[in-house]
Amino acid sequence: MTGYLFRNISLLEPSVGELQSGMEIRIEGDKVVAVSDRPIPPGAAEIIDCGGRVVMPGLIDSHVHVMLSEVFTPRLEGVPLTLATGRAAVLMRGMIDRGFTTVRDTGGADWGIRQAVDEGSIAGPRLFIAGQAIGPTGGHSDGRRRTDVFGARCHCCNAMAFTMCVSDGVSEVRKAAREQMRQGADQVKIMMSGGVASPYDPLDSLQFSDGEIAAAVEEAEAFGRYVCAHAYTPIAITRAAAAGVRTIEHGNLIDAPAAKAMAEKGMFLIANLVAYYAMKERAADFGMSGDMLAKNDLVIDGGLRSLEICKAAGVPVAYGSDLLGALQVDQSREFLLRSAVLSPLEIIRSATTIGAQVIRMEGKLGTLAPGAFADLIVIDGNPLQNLGLFQEQGRHLAAIMKGGRFHKRVIH
Numbered sequence: 001m002t003g004y005l006f007r008n009i010s011l012l013e014p015s016v017g018e019l020q021s022g023m024e025i026r027i028e029g030d031k032v033v034a035v036s037d038r039p040i041p042p043g044a045a046e047i048i049d050c051g052g053r054v055v056m057p058g059l060i061d062s063h064v065h066v067m068l069s070e071v072f073t074p075r076l077e078g079v080p081l082t083l084a085t086g087r088a089a090v091l092m093r094g095m096i097d098r099g100f101t102t103v104r105d106t107g108g109a110d111w112g113i114r115q116a117v118d119e120g121s122i123a124g125p126r127l128f129i130a131g132q133a134i135g136p137t138g139g140h141s142d143g144r145r146r147t148d149v150f151g152a153r154c155h156c157c158n159a160m161a162f163t164m165c166v167s168d169g170v171s172e173v174r175k176a177a178r179e180q181m182r183q184g185a186d187q188v189k190i191m192m193s194g195g196v197a198s199p200y201d202p203l204d205s206l207q208f209s210d211g212e213i214a215a216a217v218e219e220a221e222a223f224g225r226y227v228c229a230h231a232y233t234p235i236a237i238t239r240a241a242a243a244g245v246r247t248i249e250h251g252n253l254i255d256a257p258a259a260k261a262m263a264e265k266g267m268f269l270i271a272n273l274v275a276y277y278a279m280k281e282r283a284a285d286f287g288m289s290g291d292m293l294a295k296n297d298l299v300i301d302g303g304l305r306s307l308e309i310c311k312a313a314g315v316p317v318a319y320g321s322d323l324l325g326a327l328q329v330d331q332s333r334e335f336l337l338r339s340a341v342l343s344p345l346e347i348i349r350s351a352t353t354i355g356a357q358v359i360r361m362e363g364k365l366g367t368l369a370p371g372a373f374a375d376l377i378v379i380d381g382n383p384l385q386n387l388g389l390f391q392e393q394g395r396h397l398a399a400i401m402k403g404g405r406f407h408k409r410v411i412h
Contacts, residue, residue, distance in 0.1 A: 193236035
């Protein structure tokens with residue numbers, strides 16, 4: 001047999017926006033080679049009758065942290081890289097089980113774990129990596145305790161130091177950005193405001209100077225990459241837009257003027273509502289401090305508003321989860337949370353079409369058009385009518401394929 005011919009499918013191509021029944025898809029190698037509403041000659045391909053099930057592109061989560069296996073991140077200080085990698089393998093297996101065939105890691109994953117997935121040593125989604133997230137002393141990337149001596153942490157036996165980088169001044173930021181790209185980063189992650197999971201920085205603090213931000217952007221663009229910025233507040237978002245940052249991560253407190261600035265620069269927002277709900281409900285059980293949870297309360301209510309504001313301004317919003325450690329089982333819950341203000345099709349596009357635009361893989365991922373990678377999921381039902389089909393850890397997925405190879409298959 002050479003490749004696969006999927007017959008009797010209802011195709012959900014996000015760019016079309018409605019189910020197309022009676023379709024066929026031919027897969028050869030790792031690519032889609034034909035899509036038609038008429039019979040496709042099978043040649044030597046294995047024929048798979050999908051029984052009218054919905055077939056759509058594999059899902060894209062544009063904000064994950066596969067190496068952050070602790071909800072209370074300071075505990076990563078006691079996690080060696082061998083243990084962190086083993087845990088990451090379990091977390092990534094869960095992601096692809098849920099139908100996420102591509103994820104964009106925004107701090108922590110390196111070229112080694114990406115290669116392990118690419119060569120099949122670890123089961124998981126395609127990884128687009130940022131390497132270490134870069135921030136200033138005292139900022140969201142600085143996870144040291146106040147009693148720590150600066151520079152005392154060892155990367156080989158401290159997962160927190162491995163995933164984060166503290167840099168101050170234009171020259172240090174420039175060097176840090178260059179180092180991440182030398183290490184194979186697809187995007188450079190910088191911190192531009194305070195964060196929930198960092199112990200000492202106020203949520204509305206502004207991090208990095210204009211010169212430091214400009215240095216990161218200049219180096220990323222020179223290397224053919226781009227900068228994504230952790231930012232919550234309107235002023236942090238507006239600074240990022242002015243400096244040439246391409247994507248805003250979180251953005252819960254965005255306002256209309258900041259969204260307008262993003263739209264004018266062609267930027268993307270990667271929202272992740274589920275992280276805040278999951279932390280509010282369960283993070284204390286895993287050691288997250290009261291100060292962190294208080295900051296979480298400040299941003300949780302802005303999540304749905306941020307989607308509405310960006311929609312009105314014309315800012316594309318990608319699907320993100322940003323869950324830590326054991327909370328990552330809630331990854332697909334983001335579909336349900338967004339449904340309070342968005343249609344199922346809009347949410348599905350955020351996890352396919354827009355996600356592909358964020359990682360600059362339009363026409364290759366987030367679609368099943370000829371020439372795209374053969375990343376697809378087969379669903380027992382119509383997700384345009386029931387977003388619950390993405391829940392329960394992939395229970396409703398009859399098949400999951402990445403690059404022309406089945407990860408899961410219960411149809412023949």
